[in-house]
Amino acid sequence: MSTPDALQVAARTPGTTRRLIEVAAVVAEQIAPTQLVVVGGLAVAAWTSVEATDIDVLMPQTIEVVGRLEGLGLVRSAGERHWHLPGTRISLEAPASCIIEGEVAIPILSPSGLPLDVLSPADLLAWRLEEFIATGHPEVADQMILLRASDLFDATQFVRRAEMKLIDRAIPLLDHLVDTWPEGSASDDLQAISLEMRKVCYPRTDA
Secondary structure: OHHHHHHHHHHOOOHHHHHHHHHHHHHHHHHHHOOOOEHHHHHHHHHHHOOOOOEEEEOOOOHHHHHHHHHHHEEEOOOOOOOOOOOOOOOEEEEEEOOEEEEEEEEEEEOOOOOOEEEEEEHHHHHHHHHHHOOHHHHHHHHHHHHOOOOOOOOHHHHHHHHOOOOOOHHHHHHHHHHHHHOOOHHHHHHHHHHHHHHHOOOOOOO
């Protein structure tokens, strides 16, 4: 089991993404055998060149888990989902208790060698595609392209998850986006692609 000192050492790890991965790994070690899975921006950063700014994880917040987090020196704030490490800018959010059935977590090693489960690039891409369909945001587009290029990207898993989310009809348009962004594209182009994705995925709804 980790100690408050271990978390403080992790919080001094050089490099923002490396630091957050190390902190998440220390927390995961603290609550084991309960599973913690990294999701969100830190998961994207784990598989790509994107820099993370905070930690999003899936973990159940049982009385035992809460006690172990408090034992590390973490303080809950802004509701039951949010934790922070006093004296640092490190924050952790747990939006849900576990991954969805059918999703895959892939183990990595933190900078110090601690194991850490991270949501797979394919599952992350399915989530980001769903977000892009709704928003057309350039940052999400960039992340989708990087996730698609990951060495651990599983196309079969991605299609399966897209089908379950009812967004698989957007995949050909995603392929077009991968081929054309960022060269010669602008935000208006992304909005047009996002709108077309909404039309093919949700034909009975208003754009």
